[in-house]
Amino acid sequence: MAELDTSGGGKKGGKIRSxxxxxxxxxxAMVDLAFLLITFFIMATTLAKPKAMDTFWPDKTKKEAQLPxxxxxxxxxxxxxxxxxxxxxxxxxxSAPTIDNFGKSGIRKTFIEKNKEIxxxxxxPNNFMIVLVKPSDKxxxxxxxxxxxxxxxxxxxxxxxxxxxxxxxxxxxxxxHY
Amino acid sequence: MxxxxxPRKSTAIDMTAMCDVAFLLLTFFILTAKLRQEDxxxxxxxxxxxxxxxxxxxxxxxxxxxxxxxxxxEGTDVRxxxxxxxGKKYNQTFTPDEKKxxxxxxxxxxxxxxLKQFINLREEDRKKFVQPGIPVDTTNTSELFxxxxxxxxxxxxxxxxxxxxxxxxxxxxxxxxxxKVIDILQKxxxxxxxxxxxxxxxx
Numbered sequence: 001m002a003e004l005d006t007s008g009g010g011k012k013g014g015k016i017r018s019x020x021x022x023x024x025x026x027x028x029a030m031v032d033l034a035f036l037l038i039t040f041f042i043m044a045t046t047l048a049k050p051k052a053m054d055t056f057w058p059d060k061t062k063k064e065a066q067l068p069x070x071x072x073x074x075x076x077x078x079x080x081x082x083x084x085x086x087x088x089x090x091x092x093x094x095s096a097p098t099i100d101n102f103g104k105s106g107i108r109k110t111f112i113e114k115n116k117e118i119x120x121x122x123x124x125p126n127n128f129m130i131v132l133v134k135p136s137d138k139x140x141x142x143x144x145x146x147x148x149x150x151x152x153x154x155x156x157x158x159x160x161x162x163x164x165x166x167x168x169x170x171x172x173x174x175x176x177h178y
Numbered sequence: 179m180x181x182x183x184x185p186r187k188s189t190a191i192d193m194t195a196m197c198d199v200a201f202l203l204l205t206f207f208i209l210t211a212k213l214r215q216e217d218x219x220x221x222x223x224x225x226x227x228x229x230x231x232x233x234x235x236x237x238x239x240x241x242x243x244x245x246x247x248x249x250x251x252e253g254t255d256v257r258x259x260x261x262x263x264x265g266k267k268y269n270q271t272f273t274p275d276e277k278k279x280x281x282x283x284x285x286x287x288x289x290x291x292x293l294k295q296f297i298n299l300r301e302e303d304r305k306k307f308v309q310p311g312i313p314v315d316t317t318n319t320s321e322l323f324x325x326x327x328x329x330x331x332x333x334x335x336x337x338x339x340x341x342x343x344x345x346x347x348x349x350x351x352x353x354x355x356x357x358k359v360i361d362i363l364q365k366x367x368x369x370x371x372x373x374x375x376x377x378x379x380x381x
Binding site: 026034049051052054056059139143144146152 | 352
């Protein structure tokens with residue numbers, strides 16, 4: 001801070017000595033201010049940044065012939081109400097669907113096990129399992145995201161989201177999941 | 179009995195180190211800060227294990243919740259260009275002042291007929307305004323379709339980049355509403371888009 005030094009001008013001819021002031025400054029106010037600003041920035045910012053799950057969808061505008069896929073390699077997952085899942089392998093209606101649930105020992109285990117089974121029973125380079133997700137009108141967005149997440153975790157190479165068929169809605173209805 | 183004299187100590191503490199720490203933290207928070215923006219439609223995003231960070235540039239967000247759809251695009255210049263294009267499409271003219279006001283709105287859900295009125299509201303009133311959501315139908319002429327399309331055009335002309343589309347859905351939202359949005363995106367040949375999630379620890 002600016003202060004006039006009036007102590008020096010007493011004697012004539014004497015050496016002018018400036019007073020040695022202590023270099024210590026009281027930092028309390030500065031610390032107060034700094035913490036105030038920190039508090040403000042913590043309050044005003046979003047700490048948990050949202051995450052994004054990238055999804056890829058088939059091109060509907062092009063009418064190209066789709067690759068024929070053997071039924072035995074496709075697993076259809078139906079999403080019903082109250083986070084219920086039913087799945088079956090092959091064509092609808094031929095085998096009764098299995099009721100499953102979300103979680104480590106639920107659909108994730110099923111995905112991994114069935115993927116292994118199908119890879120073992122089919123020959124050739126393209127022997128991976130294909131998962132078709134069919135969300136019904138009663139399923140929620142949360143279930144939809146969860147099932148895509150489980151597919152990512154299980155490392156399923158090929159999956160698609162398809163509109164549900166009336167036959168499959170009937171299957172869900174039969175088990176009280178619609 | 180004689181009293182024990184306690185030597186008086188100075189109460190001043192050396193604040194230097196504390197000051198250093200405080201400013202270090204302050205600098206960190208300033209640099210990482212991104213001001214929180216109030217969402218007009220509060221949604222509870224579902225949890226997933228993906229760890230990909232959501233970008234905050236060149237992205238349009240479609241918020242779906244409570245049966246309503248809200249739209250927002252990042253970048254004030256893109257928003258101005260977008261409003262201009264949408265005005266031309268729906269035969270509405272917007273003044274430079276209105277465009278400026280519109281460029282500060284992060285997300286909105288009003289039909290074109292109400293948009294002018296909505297922009298001219300004061301900021302406090304805008305929060306109270308009950309937004310009905312952007313009208314959607316399955317045709318190629320719905321307002322949401324045009325918003326998305328014009329936003330992509332605006333972003334491409336200004337930044338020469340392709341706009342990313344993200345869907346921010348509410349956990350409890352029923353699937354058909356989300357399906358509508360996805361259908362609209364697929365009609366524009368947008369086959370890659372992101373779903374915004376919050377982080378969950380993998381069990």
